[in-house]
Amino acid sequence: MTCPRCQAQAKHLRTEHQGVESGEVIWTAYHCNRCSFTWRDSELPASIDYEVREAWFRVDPDNPEQYHHNIPPAKPKTS
Amino acid sequence: MTSNTKSISAESKAVAERIHCLRDYLELLGEHGQFITWPEAIMPEPDIRKIAVAASRDAMTTPAILFDKIRGYPGKRMVLGVHGSFSNIALLLGYPKGTSIKELFYELIGRWGSDKPLLERVKPEEAPINENRIESDINLYDLLPLYRVNEYDGGFYIGKANVVSRDPLEPDNFGKQNVGIYRIQVHGPDHFSLLSVPSHDMAHMIRTAEANDLPLKIAVMIGNHPAMAMFAATPVNYEESEYAYASQMMGSPIELTTSGNGLDIQARGEMVIEAELINNERVLEGPFGEFPGSYSGVRHVPMFKITAVSHRNDPIFESIYIGRGWTEHDTLIGLNTCAPIYSQLKESFPEVVAVNALYQHGLTGIISMKNRYAGFAKSVAMRALSTPHGLMYLKNLIMVDEFVDPFDLNQVMWALSTRTRASDITVLPNMPMVMIDPAAEVPGKGHRLIIDATSFMAPDHVGTDSKLVNPPAGSEIDDLAKYVQQLQREAESK
Numbered sequence: 001m002t003c004p005r006c007q008a009q010a011k012h013l014r015t016e017h018q019g020v021e022s023g024e025v026i027w028t029a030y031h032c033n034r035c036s037f038t039w040r041d042s043e044l045p046a047s048i049d050y051e052v053r054e055a056w057f058r059v060d061p062d063n064p065e066q067y068h069h070n071i072p073p074a075k076p077k078t079s
Numbered sequence: 080m081t082s083n084t085k086s087i088s089a090e091s092k093a094v095a096e097r098i099h100c101l102r103d104y105l106e107l108l109g110e111h112g113q114f115i116t117w118p119e120a121i122m123p124e125p126d127i128r129k130i131a132v133a134a135s136r137d138a139m140t141t142p143a144i145l146f147d148k149i150r151g152y153p154g155k156r157m158v159l160g161v162h163g164s165f166s167n168i169a170l171l172l173g174y175p176k177g178t179s180i181k182e183l184f185y186e187l188i189g190r191w192g193s194d195k196p197l198l199e200r201v202k203p204e205e206a207p208i209n210e211n212r213i214e215s216d217i218n219l220y221d222l223l224p225l226y227r228v229n230e231y232d233g234g235f236y237i238g239k240a241n242v243v244s245r246d247p248l249e250p251d252n253f254g255k256q257n258v259g260i261y262r263i264q265v266h267g268p269d270h271f272s273l274l275s276v277p278s279h280d281m282a283h284m285i286r287t288a289e290a291n292d293l294p295l296k297i298a299v300m301i302g303n304h305p306a307m308a309m310f311a312a313t314p315v316n317y318e319e320s321e322y323a324y325a326s327q328m329m330g331s332p333i334e335l336t337t338s339g340n341g342l343d344i345q346a347r348g349e350m351v352i353e354a355e356l357i358n359n360e361r362v363l364e365g366p367f368g369e370f371p372g373s374y375s376g377v378r379h380v381p382m383f384k385i386t387a388v389s390h391r392n393d394p395i396f397e398s399i400y401i402g403r404g405w406t407e408h409d410t411l412i413g414l415n416t417c418a419p420i421y422s423q424l425k426e427s428f429p430e431v432v433a434v435n436a437l438y439q440h441g442l443t444g445i446i447s448m449k450n451r452y453a454g455f456a457k458s459v460a461m462r463a464l465s466t467p468h469g470l471m472y473l474k475n476l477i478m479v480d481e482f483v484d485p486f487d488l489n490q491v492m493w494a495l496s497t498r499t500r501a502s503d504i505t506v507l508p509n510m511p512m513v514m515i516d517p518a519a520e521v522p523g524k525g526h527r528l529i530i531d532a533t534s535f536m537a538p539d540h541v542g543t544d545s546k547l548v549n550p551p552a553g554s555e556i557d558d559l560a561k562y563v564q565q566l567q568r569e570a571e572s573k
Contacts, residue, residue, distance in 0.1 A: 005233075016268065017220035019151015026151035027123075029220065031234075036266060036363040038234035040227075042151075043124045047230045057231045057366065059377055064363070068522075069379045070274055071282050073359035074289035 004048045006035035006059045035059040087190065087330045091173030095331035100207075100347035101397060104161065104171065104305040105143060111176055113142045113167050120148040123226035131159050131400030131407075138405050140166045140176065145395070152224035157396040162308060163407040168414065171305050177564075180414075180486040184433060187418045190330070196323030197332040206336035206346035213388045214339075218268040222350070222388060223301070223396045225265055229368030233377065236367060237263040239399040239411075240352075241300040241311045242273065243342045244284050247293040256343060257281060258311045258321035263299065264364050269385040271354070272364045273297075274378070276514065278471075285381050288356055295356035296340040297383065302349025302397040304333055309415060339387050349397065350390035354383040371439050372403030375515040404439060413437035416468060420444070423466040428459050435485035441472040442516060445485035448478065453539045457505060460529040464507075471513050475528045482552065494532040503531035 001010050016029040016038065027042035037059070045052040060066070087095070098104050108114035121127065127146065134141045141164040147156045162168060169178040172186050203209055219225060225235035240263060246255040257280040264272045275281035288295035300307075306329035311321050322343065326333040336346040340353045364380035401408045413436070420441070421434040428448065435445040448459055456478035463469045463476060479485060479494040505528070512518075512525040519525040535541050 014267075017218065021151065021153050031267060036233060036264075038265065040124065042122060043227065044230070047124065047227060054231070057374075059233075059363065061363070064379070067363060067377050067379055069361065070364070071277055071285055071381060073361060074286060075359050077359045 001030075002050070003032040003035060003037055004039055004050050004053060005037040005057065006032060006061055007050055008032050008034040008061070034061040088173060091186075092330060094171065094173040095329050098171070098305065098329075098331070099334060100304055100345070101158075101161070101302045101349060101395060102347075105145075105158070105395075107170055108143055108161075108167060111166075111170055113140075113164070113170060113176065114145070115142050116145045116147060120150055121146060122150050123152070123224065125230070127157075127159070127226050128228065128230075128400065132402070134160055134163065135400065135406050138164055138410055140164050143167065146224070149224045149226075154393075155224040155396065156393065157224045157398055159398055159400060160407050161305065161397060162411040164410060168309075168410065171309075180435075180437070181433065181484055183414055184417055184421075184435075184486065187328070187414050188421060190328050191418050191422055196320065197326040197330075198322055199332045199334045201334050201336045201346035203336050206334075207391050208336065208344065208346055208348045208351055209389050210392050211390050212339070214386075217385050217388055219265055219271075219352075219385070220268060222390065222394075226398075228400060229374070229402050231374055232367050233264060233363070233365045235265045237265065237271070237299070237301065237398075238401060239301075239308060239397055241303050241307050241345075242281065243298040243300065243338075243344060244281055244295065245342065246284060247288040247291065247295050250296075250341070253343065254320060256320060257284070258307070260308075260311050262367055264367070264380075266362055266382065270382060271299075271385070272362050272380040272382050274364055274380050285356060289358045292358065295358075296342065296386075297354050297356070298338045298340065298342040298344050299352040299354065300344055300348045300350070301352070302391075302395050304329075304345055304347070307333065307345060308397070309411060339389065348391075349394040350388065352385055353387040353389075354385045357382045357384055368402045369515050370401055370404070370406075370408050371442065371513075371516055373515070373517045409437060409439070412440060416441045416472075420463060420466050420468055420473070424459065424463055427462050430455075430481070431459065432481045433485050434463075436468070436473070437486075440513075441468055442513070443475040443477070444469075444473045445477045445479060445491055447481055447483050447485045448533070449481035450533050450536060453536045454531075456531045456533045457529060460505075460531070464510075464527065471511055473527075474512065474516065474518065474525070475530070477530045478533050480533050491532075495530070498532040498534055499530060500535075505529040505531070 012034045014031045016031045018028045019026040027040045029040045031038045039048045105114050143161045145158045166176040241258050242261050243258050249255050262274050306325040310325040334346040335343045338344045344351050360382045361379035362382045363377055365377045366374035369375045399407045416436045417434045424431045430449040432447040460476045483490045483494050507527040510527045514522045
């Protein structure tokens with residue numbers, strides 16, 4: 001499995017939560033630590049299939065400078 | 080603020096006194112057929128989105144909808160559309176379903192501008208919101224039926240929360256406590272990002288905390304008093320309290336208690352998420368389908384860590400659908416966008432009759448006013464652009480005569496069709512503009528438009544066939560219109 005938005009490899013993905021009813025797993029939610037995308041495996045391909053998603057919505061975490069800062073940090077992060 | 084509020088009617092007072100929280104409001108809506116529970120089991124996506132869009136088609140009468148069978152979230156409840164129609168707003172203000180938007184506008188105007196806060200304190204141990212408290216192993220997915228609002232959103236959002244914060248330099252100053260609505264993206268079981276417009280109070284507090292190495296503690300309130308949901312987004316000055324404002328607009332007290340991290344929160348809210356800014360950390364946020372009906376892009380946005388959660392038993396996640404209008408967002412903030420623009424304009428120009436800024440938070444505004452002399456409407460439009468909301472939001476202004484109801488688009492189209500001359504259109508290039516307005520030339524800057532659709536008068540050249548028909552108007556005709564509807568209902572029921 002890769003990220004549907006930035007194609008990050010599995011090692012960058014985190015299993016977030018599973019929706020369970022009477023012991024049956026209904027869906028699993030994931031989060032990409034590289035581009036911050038969150039998704040659920042029960043969603044439609046338009047949201048979670050890299051090939052089906054509109055290319056305009058892809059995110060390139062290797063070039064973060066292309067994304068604006070809403071409020072620039074006052075100082076470099078210390079931790 | 081001045082103390083010029085009128086006293087509210089007995090009907091409004093009765094409603095105000097019985098509503099203390101979201102649950103009270105849902106009960107009132109239910110009594111009038113304005114609150115339903117969705118009967119079938121649904122998936123979080125895309126079902127919630129589809130139902131919300133379908134319900135939004137009817138801005139006048141759509142009901143609030145409760146979902147309690149969301150697959151994978153057994154036992155969790157979510158409600159959409161609480162402020163999704165003008166009938167719901169009418170009931171909150173003590174008016175019957177079907178009240179015209181213009182009547183609701185004048186009711187809000189009448190309540191606007193008082194300075195008598197009605198706040199009551201409740202001990203934390205007695206506050207319903209503290210029925211349950213979680214301080215470790217916090218997992219938002221266990222607490223809220225989170226879902227993707229629009230298909231290309233960057234994640235799951237909390238879209239209708241009231242966020243409380245205080246100036247990090249003056250954490251004991253109630254007057255410098257801010258309550259606002261911001262978009263919140265969940266980034267993990269106990270992390271979220273919060274997007275604030277750089278000019279808003281929250282952004283000021285974030286910059287202050289980071290520049291001075293101070294903690295910024297916030298409380299995210301979900302499932303709020305219906306007046307707080309409506310009025311927390313209204314621009315009040317930095318040293319005015321949104322709680323005080325909402326309570327006086329409602330005409331009844333709002334009960335407050337203290338959160339675990341020392342902020343004033345609603346005692347009868349459904350849930351409060353206490354969190355702290357992670358100073359100088361940023362995370363990629365967005366896109367999110369925003370109120371102009373387009374996606375705002377991906378940005379680096381401040382991140383918060385959740386420290387505790389309190390909630391009522393069996394809490395209700397109050398959420399909202401936002402996207403390409405009409406949506407609940409337009410109904411929720413529409414009238415409160417109109418009211419301050421009207422009040423500020425009226426101070427300069429008593430000729431102003433009404434302001435309709437319902438569309439996309441006022442990106443288009445329609446102002447009804449009486450021309451003092453030819454060309455006067457353009458001067459009024461310029462003044463509107465310099466009101467606090469007008470500075471950024473009023474992009475397209477349509478000026479109409481005092482006898483045109485700006486909330487009745489049939490009448491506005493008459494004005495555009497018959498009053499407008501192409502030479503009465505003014506374009507103001509390179510003006511400030513809302514960051515996420517897709518019409519901007521560059522984010523934050525673009526062109527404004529004024530259409531003067533008022534009648535011609537000397538020294539304008541007035542054509543030979545321009546004498547207006549003046550049909551009968553006023554309260555007698557308003558009453559007759561209601562009487563026609565009543566006769567129709569009676570005919571239906573026979």
